[in-house]
Amino acid sequence: MSGIVFFATQNHDAVVDFYVETVGADVWLEQPDCTVLKHGNLLVGFCARDRTDDEGIVTILADDRAGVDAYHERVGAAATEDPHVEKTYDIYRFLARDPDGRTVEFQTFLDPEHSV
Incomplete structure (x- = not known):
């Protein structure tokens, strides 16, 4: 299965810049009011809207x-x-907010079988 997750965004340019410049995603597809980003096997689109x-x-x-x-x-x-171990899910992670206030999690699995 493959796909793209899309989000409406009030701050299109700032959000795209955050994921490209700070996170390291690449622009995969540019559409009239949506930008689809690729980071590893994640495809996520941000579409300019009047809501987030x-x-x-x-x-x-x-x-x-x-x-x-x-x-x-x-x-x-x-x-x-700060980064920490989340024992429930056997991950090491922290949370952040993108320019729209959306929650972004950065994590790695502690079990080598599930590493990326």
Whole structure:
């Protein structure tokens, strides 16, 4: 299965810049009012609208804990917590907010079988 998750955004340019410049995503497709980004096997689209979809979480996977720590450093003040182990899910992660206030999770699986 493959697909794209789309979000309405009031801050299209700032949101796209955040994911491209800070997170490291690439522009995969540019449409008249939507930009589809690719990061690894994630395709996510942001469409300019008069409202923001801020339900759910965009999760960015890192190869290891060092990768999560590097993301934490890169997002700076956008981070809402420090990286930590979440034992329930056997992950190392932290949360941040994109320019629209959407929750972004940066994580790695601690079980090597599920690493990216």
